[in-house]
Amino acid sequence: MSSKIQQSVERLIRSEIQAMKAYGVPDADGLIKLDANENPFPWPPDIVQSWLEALRTVQINRYPEANPIRLKERLCETMGIPEGMDVLFGNGSDELIQIIFLALARPGSSVLAPRPTFSMYEIIAKSVGMKFFDVSLTESFALDVPAFCEAIETYQPAVTFLAYPNTPTGNLFADEAIEAVLQRSEGLVVVDEAYFIFTDGTFLPRLKQFDNLLILRSFSKLGLAGLRLGFLVGNRAWLAEFDKVRLPYNINSLTQVSTQFALANKEVFDQQVSYIRAERERLYQALDDMPGIRVWPSEANFIMFQVQETDAQRVYDALYGARVLVKNLDGASGVPPNCLRVTIGTADENMSFLQALRQGM
Protein backbone atom coordinates (compact mmCIF):
# COMPACT_ATOMS: atom_id res chain seq x y z
CA MET A 1 0.00 0.00 0.00
CA SER A 2 2.59 2.52 1.12
CA SER A 3 4.71 1.75 -1.91
CA LYS A 4 1.83 2.79 -4.17
CA ILE A 5 1.59 6.13 -2.42
CA GLN A 6 5.34 6.38 -2.60
CA GLN A 7 5.22 5.93 -6.37
CA SER A 8 2.65 8.69 -6.72
CA VAL A 9 4.70 10.93 -4.48
CA GLU A 10 7.78 10.33 -6.59
CA ARG A 11 5.85 10.99 -9.79
CA LEU A 12 4.05 14.15 -8.66
CA ILE A 13 6.32 15.96 -6.24
CA ARG A 14 9.10 17.92 -7.96
CA SER A 15 12.42 16.10 -7.66
CA GLU A 16 14.21 19.11 -6.14
CA ILE A 17 11.60 19.14 -3.36
CA GLN A 18 12.05 15.42 -2.78
CA ALA A 19 15.79 15.99 -2.47
CA MET A 20 15.33 18.71 0.17
CA LYS A 21 15.26 18.31 3.95
CA ALA A 22 12.60 20.14 5.94
CA TYR A 23 13.81 22.79 8.39
CA GLY A 24 14.30 20.75 11.56
CA VAL A 25 13.08 21.98 14.93
CA PRO A 26 13.89 19.70 17.90
CA ASP A 27 11.50 19.20 20.80
CA ALA A 28 12.65 21.49 23.61
CA ASP A 29 10.19 20.53 26.33
CA GLY A 30 11.75 21.00 29.77
CA LEU A 31 15.12 22.02 28.32
CA ILE A 32 17.19 25.18 28.67
CA LYS A 33 16.54 26.43 25.17
CA LEU A 34 19.69 27.94 23.68
CA ASP A 35 19.28 26.64 20.13
CA ALA A 36 17.07 29.10 18.21
CA ASN A 37 18.42 32.59 18.97
CA GLU A 38 15.36 33.64 20.93
CA ASN A 39 15.28 36.28 23.66
CA PRO A 40 15.19 34.34 26.98
CA PHE A 41 12.93 36.85 28.76
CA PRO A 42 9.16 36.76 28.88
CA TRP A 43 7.45 40.11 29.59
CA PRO A 44 7.19 41.29 33.20
CA PRO A 45 3.75 40.55 34.75
CA ASP A 46 2.51 44.18 34.79
CA ILE A 47 3.32 44.51 31.08
CA VAL A 48 1.54 41.22 30.36
CA GLN A 49 -1.50 42.60 32.16
CA SER A 50 -1.72 45.73 30.00
CA TRP A 51 -0.98 43.71 26.88
CA LEU A 52 -3.98 41.46 27.63
CA GLU A 53 -6.06 44.63 28.05
CA ALA A 54 -4.97 45.78 24.60
CA LEU A 55 -5.90 42.41 23.11
CA ARG A 56 -9.45 42.73 24.48
CA THR A 57 -10.25 45.26 21.78
CA VAL A 58 -9.41 42.86 18.95
CA GLN A 59 -12.44 41.92 16.87
CA ILE A 60 -11.53 38.37 16.10
CA ASN A 61 -14.64 37.89 13.92
CA ARG A 62 -13.22 40.41 11.42
CA TYR A 63 -10.31 40.06 9.07
CA PRO A 64 -7.20 41.89 10.24
CA GLU A 65 -6.42 45.35 8.91
CA ALA A 66 -5.19 44.59 5.41
CA ASN A 67 -2.58 47.32 5.30
CA PRO A 68 -1.70 48.29 8.88
CA ILE A 69 -0.92 51.99 8.35
CA ARG A 70 -0.64 53.05 11.99
CA LEU A 71 1.61 50.14 12.81
CA LYS A 72 3.74 51.12 9.84
CA GLU A 73 3.93 54.74 11.01
CA ARG A 74 4.88 53.74 14.54
CA LEU A 75 7.49 51.36 13.18
CA CYS A 76 9.05 53.98 10.90
CA GLU A 77 9.37 56.38 13.84
CA THR A 78 10.77 53.81 16.24
CA MET A 79 13.23 52.24 13.85
CA GLY A 80 14.41 55.36 12.06
CA ILE A 81 13.30 54.24 8.61
CA PRO A 82 14.73 56.77 6.14
CA GLU A 83 12.33 59.33 4.68
CA GLY A 84 10.76 58.22 1.40
CA MET A 85 11.31 54.49 1.97
CA ASP A 86 8.40 52.07 2.17
CA VAL A 87 7.79 49.08 4.46
CA LEU A 88 6.23 45.70 3.68
CA PHE A 89 5.22 43.33 6.50
CA GLY A 90 5.62 39.57 6.42
CA ASN A 91 4.50 36.68 8.59
CA GLY A 92 8.07 36.43 9.84
CA SER A 93 10.89 37.60 7.62
CA ASP A 94 10.91 34.07 6.20
CA GLU A 95 7.67 34.92 4.44
CA LEU A 96 9.22 38.05 2.95
CA ILE A 97 12.11 36.00 1.59
CA GLN A 98 9.52 33.77 -0.05
CA ILE A 99 7.59 36.78 -1.42
CA ILE A 100 10.76 38.27 -2.93
CA PHE A 101 11.68 34.97 -4.56
CA LEU A 102 8.15 34.35 -5.87
CA ALA A 103 8.22 37.74 -7.59
CA LEU A 104 11.65 37.09 -9.11
CA ALA A 105 11.36 33.40 -10.00
CA ARG A 106 11.47 32.80 -13.71
CA PRO A 107 12.96 29.82 -15.53
CA GLY A 108 16.69 29.81 -14.88
CA SER A 109 16.77 32.72 -12.42
CA SER A 110 18.99 32.37 -9.40
CA VAL A 111 19.77 33.41 -5.84
CA LEU A 112 23.31 34.02 -4.60
CA ALA A 113 24.51 33.95 -0.98
CA PRO A 114 27.68 33.30 0.98
CA ARG A 115 28.41 29.91 2.56
CA PRO A 116 27.80 29.33 5.42
CA THR A 117 24.71 31.42 5.99
CA PHE A 118 21.01 31.21 6.93
CA SER A 119 19.73 27.93 5.51
CA MET A 120 16.29 29.21 4.51
CA TYR A 121 17.66 31.16 1.52
CA GLU A 122 18.47 27.90 -0.23
CA ILE A 123 15.36 26.05 0.96
CA ILE A 124 13.00 28.81 -0.20
CA ALA A 125 14.87 29.42 -3.48
CA LYS A 126 14.55 25.77 -4.42
CA SER A 127 10.95 25.55 -3.28
CA VAL A 128 9.94 28.29 -5.72
CA GLY A 129 11.97 26.77 -8.54
CA MET A 130 14.95 29.14 -8.49
CA LYS A 131 18.56 28.07 -8.67
CA PHE A 132 20.75 28.64 -5.64
CA PHE A 133 24.48 29.42 -5.78
CA ASP A 134 26.83 30.13 -2.92
CA VAL A 135 30.38 31.38 -2.49
CA SER A 136 32.53 30.30 0.46
CA LEU A 137 33.50 32.92 2.99
CA THR A 138 37.21 33.32 3.75
CA GLU A 139 38.72 31.53 6.73
CA SER A 140 37.91 34.53 8.94
CA PHE A 141 34.30 34.47 7.60
CA ALA A 142 34.79 37.62 5.53
CA LEU A 143 33.15 38.00 2.13
CA ASP A 144 35.59 36.85 -0.53
CA VAL A 145 34.99 39.88 -2.73
CA PRO A 146 36.81 38.75 -5.91
CA ALA A 147 35.14 35.32 -5.80
CA PHE A 148 31.77 36.86 -4.99
CA CYS A 149 31.98 39.38 -7.83
CA GLU A 150 33.03 36.62 -10.19
CA ALA A 151 29.97 34.61 -9.17
CA ILE A 152 27.81 37.67 -9.81
CA GLU A 153 29.27 37.97 -13.34
CA THR A 154 28.84 34.25 -14.01
CA TYR A 155 25.38 33.59 -12.59
CA GLN A 156 23.77 37.05 -12.89
CA PRO A 157 21.65 36.34 -9.80
CA ALA A 158 18.24 38.01 -9.63
CA VAL A 159 18.94 38.56 -5.94
CA THR A 160 21.85 38.24 -3.54
CA PHE A 161 21.24 37.69 0.17
CA LEU A 162 23.69 38.89 2.82
CA ALA A 163 22.87 38.24 6.47
CA TYR A 164 24.29 41.14 8.51
CA PRO A 165 25.38 39.92 11.08
CA ASN A 166 25.79 36.56 9.36
CA THR A 167 24.54 33.34 10.89
CA PRO A 168 25.92 31.00 12.22
CA THR A 169 29.24 32.86 12.22
CA GLY A 170 28.00 35.98 14.05
CA ASN A 171 30.18 38.53 12.24
CA LEU A 172 29.39 41.65 10.22
CA PHE A 173 30.79 41.73 6.70
CA ALA A 174 32.97 44.74 5.90
CA ASP A 175 31.10 47.79 4.59
CA GLU A 176 33.37 48.00 1.53
CA ALA A 177 32.71 44.35 0.69
CA ILE A 178 28.94 44.87 0.73
CA GLU A 179 29.33 48.07 -1.28
CA ALA A 180 31.33 46.16 -3.88
CA VAL A 181 28.54 43.57 -4.13
CA LEU A 182 25.93 46.33 -4.45
CA GLN A 183 27.91 48.05 -7.18
CA ARG A 184 28.59 44.86 -9.15
CA SER A 185 25.05 43.47 -8.94
CA GLU A 186 22.52 44.07 -11.64
CA GLY A 187 20.11 42.12 -9.45
CA LEU A 188 18.72 43.03 -6.06
CA VAL A 189 20.82 42.83 -2.91
CA VAL A 190 18.94 42.09 0.32
CA VAL A 191 20.84 42.86 3.52
CA ASP A 192 19.13 40.65 6.11
CA GLU A 193 19.33 42.42 9.46
CA ALA A 194 17.48 39.81 11.55
CA TYR A 195 19.94 40.51 14.41
CA PHE A 196 19.99 44.31 14.00
CA ILE A 197 19.12 44.91 17.64
CA PHE A 198 22.35 43.29 18.85
CA THR A 199 24.74 45.35 16.72
CA ASP A 200 25.40 48.96 15.81
CA GLY A 201 26.00 48.03 12.17
CA THR A 202 23.17 48.69 9.70
CA PHE A 203 22.71 49.43 6.01
CA LEU A 204 19.40 51.28 6.52
CA PRO A 205 20.92 54.74 5.90
CA ARG A 206 22.40 53.45 2.63
CA LEU A 207 19.01 52.74 1.03
CA LYS A 208 19.00 56.11 -0.72
CA GLN A 209 22.43 55.48 -2.16
CA PHE A 210 21.68 52.13 -3.87
CA ASP A 211 18.56 51.52 -5.97
CA ASN A 212 19.06 47.75 -5.77
CA LEU A 213 19.35 47.57 -1.98
CA LEU A 214 16.61 46.23 0.30
CA ILE A 215 16.79 45.77 4.08
CA LEU A 216 15.06 42.86 5.78
CA ARG A 217 14.39 42.92 9.52
CA SER A 218 12.56 40.74 12.02
CA PHE A 219 10.95 41.09 15.42
CA SER A 220 11.76 37.46 16.22
CA LYS A 221 15.25 37.64 17.63
CA LEU A 222 14.61 40.80 19.65
CA GLY A 223 11.98 39.06 21.74
CA LEU A 224 8.78 38.49 19.74
CA ALA A 225 9.47 35.22 17.95
CA GLY A 226 5.97 33.99 18.77
CA LEU A 227 4.27 36.85 16.93
CA ARG A 228 5.87 36.07 13.55
CA LEU A 229 6.52 39.55 12.19
CA GLY A 230 9.17 40.65 9.76
CA PHE A 231 9.47 43.72 7.55
CA LEU A 232 11.17 44.71 4.37
CA VAL A 233 12.36 48.28 3.82
CA GLY A 234 13.12 49.75 0.44
CA ASN A 235 12.07 51.77 -2.52
CA ARG A 236 8.35 51.77 -3.28
CA ALA A 237 9.01 50.72 -6.84
CA TRP A 238 10.13 47.29 -5.59
CA LEU A 239 7.78 46.93 -2.63
CA ALA A 240 4.67 47.69 -4.69
CA GLU A 241 5.49 44.67 -6.89
CA PHE A 242 6.20 42.38 -3.94
CA ASP A 243 2.94 43.47 -2.38
CA LYS A 244 1.08 41.84 -5.28
CA VAL A 245 2.54 38.45 -4.37
CA ARG A 246 1.74 38.76 -0.67
CA LEU A 247 -1.34 36.84 0.44
CA PRO A 248 -4.09 39.11 1.77
CA TYR A 249 -4.26 39.53 5.57
CA ASN A 250 -0.88 37.87 6.11
CA ILE A 251 -0.41 39.69 9.43
CA ASN A 252 -3.03 38.50 11.90
CA SER A 253 -4.93 40.86 14.23
CA LEU A 254 -3.28 39.60 17.42
CA THR A 255 0.16 40.20 15.96
CA GLN A 256 -0.78 43.70 14.80
CA VAL A 257 -2.12 44.78 18.18
CA SER A 258 0.69 43.08 20.08
CA THR A 259 3.35 44.74 17.96
CA GLN A 260 1.78 48.18 18.44
CA PHE A 261 1.82 47.47 22.13
CA ALA A 262 5.42 46.26 22.09
CA LEU A 263 6.62 49.33 20.19
CA ALA A 264 4.89 51.55 22.75
CA ASN A 265 6.78 49.68 25.48
CA LYS A 266 10.09 49.65 23.72
CA GLU A 267 12.13 50.33 26.87
CA VAL A 268 11.38 46.80 28.10
CA PHE A 269 13.17 45.38 25.07
CA ASP A 270 15.96 47.93 25.22
CA GLN A 271 16.76 46.76 28.74
CA GLN A 272 16.65 43.10 27.77
CA VAL A 273 18.83 43.71 24.76
CA SER A 274 21.54 45.54 26.70
CA TYR A 275 21.50 42.69 29.21
CA ILE A 276 21.92 40.16 26.40
CA ARG A 277 24.73 42.18 24.85
CA ALA A 278 26.57 42.27 28.20
CA GLU A 279 26.02 38.53 28.73
CA ARG A 280 27.35 37.90 25.23
CA GLU A 281 30.70 39.44 26.22
CA ARG A 282 30.81 37.42 29.45
CA LEU A 283 29.99 34.17 27.69
CA TYR A 284 32.52 34.91 24.97
CA GLN A 285 35.24 35.49 27.59
CA ALA A 286 34.32 32.33 29.48
CA LEU A 287 34.47 30.24 26.29
CA ASP A 288 37.69 31.93 25.21
CA ASP A 289 39.26 30.97 28.55
CA MET A 290 38.30 27.30 28.23
CA PRO A 291 41.04 24.98 26.98
CA GLY A 292 40.11 22.98 23.87
CA ILE A 293 37.62 25.58 22.64
CA ARG A 294 37.96 27.98 19.77
CA VAL A 295 35.41 30.77 19.80
CA TRP A 296 34.55 33.54 17.36
CA PRO A 297 33.39 37.03 18.37
CA SER A 298 29.74 37.75 17.63
CA GLU A 299 27.62 40.80 16.84
CA ALA A 300 24.43 38.76 17.28
CA ASN A 301 22.68 37.00 20.19
CA PHE A 302 24.53 33.74 19.70
CA ILE A 303 28.11 32.50 19.68
CA MET A 304 29.68 29.88 17.44
CA PHE A 305 32.45 27.78 18.92
CA GLN A 306 34.54 24.78 17.97
CA VAL A 307 35.51 21.87 20.19
CA GLN A 308 39.06 20.89 19.32
CA GLU A 309 39.76 17.74 21.30
CA THR A 310 36.48 15.88 21.03
CA ASP A 311 33.60 15.81 18.57
CA ALA A 312 30.65 18.13 18.43
CA GLN A 313 28.04 15.38 18.59
CA ARG A 314 29.47 14.10 21.90
CA VAL A 315 29.40 17.59 23.34
CA TYR A 316 25.88 18.16 22.02
CA ASP A 317 24.72 14.89 23.63
CA ALA A 318 26.41 15.73 26.94
CA LEU A 319 24.75 19.14 26.98
CA TYR A 320 21.42 17.57 26.07
CA GLY A 321 21.88 15.10 28.93
CA ALA A 322 22.30 18.11 31.21
CA ARG A 323 19.05 19.52 29.75
CA VAL A 324 20.77 22.23 27.71
CA LEU A 325 19.73 22.48 24.06
CA VAL A 326 22.17 24.11 21.62
CA LYS A 327 22.58 23.82 17.85
CA ASN A 328 25.04 21.27 16.52
CA LEU A 329 26.57 22.72 13.35
CA ASP A 330 28.81 19.76 12.60
CA GLY A 331 28.35 18.79 8.97
CA ALA A 332 26.54 22.04 8.10
CA SER A 333 27.65 23.29 4.70
CA GLY A 334 30.69 25.57 4.88
CA VAL A 335 31.03 25.47 8.67
CA PRO A 336 34.40 24.30 10.10
CA PRO A 337 34.19 20.81 11.66
CA ASN A 338 32.99 20.26 15.23
CA CYS A 339 31.27 23.60 15.67
CA LEU A 340 28.24 24.32 17.82
CA ARG A 341 26.18 27.44 18.27
CA VAL A 342 24.79 28.66 21.57
CA THR A 343 22.19 31.40 22.02
CA ILE A 344 22.84 33.96 24.75
CA GLY A 345 20.44 33.16 27.58
CA THR A 346 19.94 34.57 31.06
CA ALA A 347 22.99 34.62 33.38
CA ASP A 348 21.68 31.43 35.05
CA GLU A 349 21.12 29.66 31.76
CA ASN A 350 24.55 30.64 30.50
CA MET A 351 26.06 29.37 33.74
CA SER A 352 24.27 26.01 33.37
CA PHE A 353 25.51 25.81 29.80
CA LEU A 354 29.14 26.52 30.79
CA GLN A 355 29.01 24.02 33.64
CA ALA A 356 27.56 21.30 31.42
CA LEU A 357 30.11 22.11 28.73
CA ARG A 358 33.04 21.79 31.16
CA GLN A 359 31.75 18.42 32.29
CA GLY A 360 30.94 17.25 28.78
CA MET A 361 34.30 18.00 27.18
Ligand SMILES: *Cc1c(COP(=O)(O)O)cnc(C)c1O
Ligand atom coordinates in the same frame (compact mmCIF):
# COMPACT_ATOMS: atom_id res chain seq x y z
C1 LIG B 1 15.94 33.95 12.22
C2 LIG B 1 16.33 34.54 10.91
C3 LIG B 1 15.38 34.88 9.94
C4 LIG B 1 13.92 34.53 10.08
O1 LIG B 1 13.28 35.28 10.97
P1 LIG B 1 11.68 35.22 11.14
O2 LIG B 1 11.31 36.65 11.13
O3 LIG B 1 11.48 34.56 12.46
O4 LIG B 1 11.08 34.46 10.00
C5 LIG B 1 15.80 35.47 8.78
N1 LIG B 1 17.10 35.70 8.55
C6 LIG B 1 18.06 35.37 9.43
C7 LIG B 1 19.48 35.64 9.12
C8 LIG B 1 17.70 34.76 10.64
O5 LIG B 1 18.65 34.41 11.50
